[in-house]
Amino acid sequence: MLEMDAFRAVLRGLRQPRRQPVPLLGDRPVGELAVRRSWDSCLDAAGIRGRALRADFTCASRTLLRRRLSMWAPARLLAPAEDLPFGLACAALHVLSDDICDTGSAPERRRRFEAWCGELRSAVETGSSRHPVVRAYLHTSGVRGLSHRWLHSYLDGALADVDFAGFADEAAYQRYVETLTWPGMMLTVGLTPRLVSEDVFASSWRWVADTVQRTDILMDLSRDMREGRLYLPVSDLEHFGVRPSDLAAGRDTPGVRSLIAASAQRGLTSLGSARRVVDEVAPSYRPVTRFVLDLCQHRLQMVLAAGAAVTRRPVRDEPLTCLRLLARARRAR
Structure with missing residues (x-):
């Protein structure tokens, strides 16, 4: 699915004149924080040396910036500098794989994604790749001890999804989350320092995956x-x-309105269970984790307010609201 990214709107908002104060992250405006924390300083903090290696991580960051601004922006503003390049590399690999899987006819997607899966599995086995994003991921897994479990699970799920024909029932939807959404999310957040066991942590992010999927x-x-x-x-x-x-x-009927409201309410119920993950991550990761959850809540509330109108036009994020969510997540450490 095509994701509506919040931060394209946010960055437009940052460039527009303000009739009210710009929200603060700590004691500094959002834009000032982003400027002061340069990308080179993040690479230095992460211990990423050498021109070629830094170029690989820069390529990964730019890939995510171009393709999923809504993932890149909160991480860039809120994640710890010493971990940021590694997290962006994992997220970029996920997004790059998604794009390959989602583009073109079903036969074209299958052929292209099977080739990509083969390339990735070979890279994991050999420790080398011709693709800079894959090299950044391989370096990340090596220096951070990242298991390839979630990558393999995600690739298996994505390959099965090429022939997606819809969900017959809730059980089919949950299998989709279990085999595709959840592994893809864990590929991105698996590096997050946690205060609980790996199994407990993963099960909490399973609720986040369900929430995000329903919202999308x-x-x-x-x-x-x-x-x-x-x-x-x-x-x-x-x-x-x-x-x-x-x-x-795009019909506005009582049935359509009830369907949308019930679907959004299911998302909010999942969100209630997902919020436990905030207490399970290291304190330095709580702002970005809290923001992800708060953004889902805001989006689901917009869906409830729109009702049947969501069948006629996509729900759009509001720039100032996204900025406020960023500021609130930063303050509530």
């Missing part, structure tokens, strides 16, 4: 329906007497 489905519902992709379980539509054609046509 509702945010992009109109766009996905135009492209012939329905990510809401068919059983949910049947329960409320809604047909896929109702969603595709």
Whole structure:
């Protein structure tokens, strides 16, 4: 699905004149913090030396910036400098793989993604690659002791998703989260210092994965329906007497409104369980973790407010609200 990234709006907001004060991160404006903490200083703090290696990590950061600004921006502003390049490298590999899997017809996607999977698995075995993002990931896994478990699980799930035909029921949706969304998320957050066991930590992020997936489905519902992709379980539509054609046509009916409200409420319920992860990460990671969860809550509340309108247009993030969420996450350490 095409993700609506919050921070394209945020950065537009930073460039516009303000009638009210710019939110602060600590005692400094958001933009000032980003300027002061240069990328080179983050590479230095992470111990990444050598021109070629630094170029690989810079390529990974730029890949994420171009493709998923909503992932790059909060990490760039809130994550500890000494860990930032490693986290961005893992996230960039995830996003790069997603793009390869999602582009083109199903046969083209399968052929291209099978080749990519082979390249990645070979890189893991040999410790070398011709691709700078993969090299940054390999260096990260080597110096940080990162298991390749989640990468392999994600690749298996993504390959199965090439032939996606929708979810018959909630169980099918949960299998999707279990085999694709969750491993992809753990590939990104697996390096996060934690205060609990690995199994407890992973199970908490399983709730985050469910929350994020439900939020994305509702945010992009109109766009996905135009492209012939329905990510809401068919059983949910049947329960409320809604047909896929109702969603595709953007009809405002009692059934559609109830379906959207119930789907958003499920996301908020998952979010309630996901919030335990804030206490399970190291204190230095709580701001960025809290922001991810707060942004999901804000988006789900916008979906509830929009109602059936989400079938006609994607839900858009509000620049000032995103800035406030950033500032609040930073303050509430």
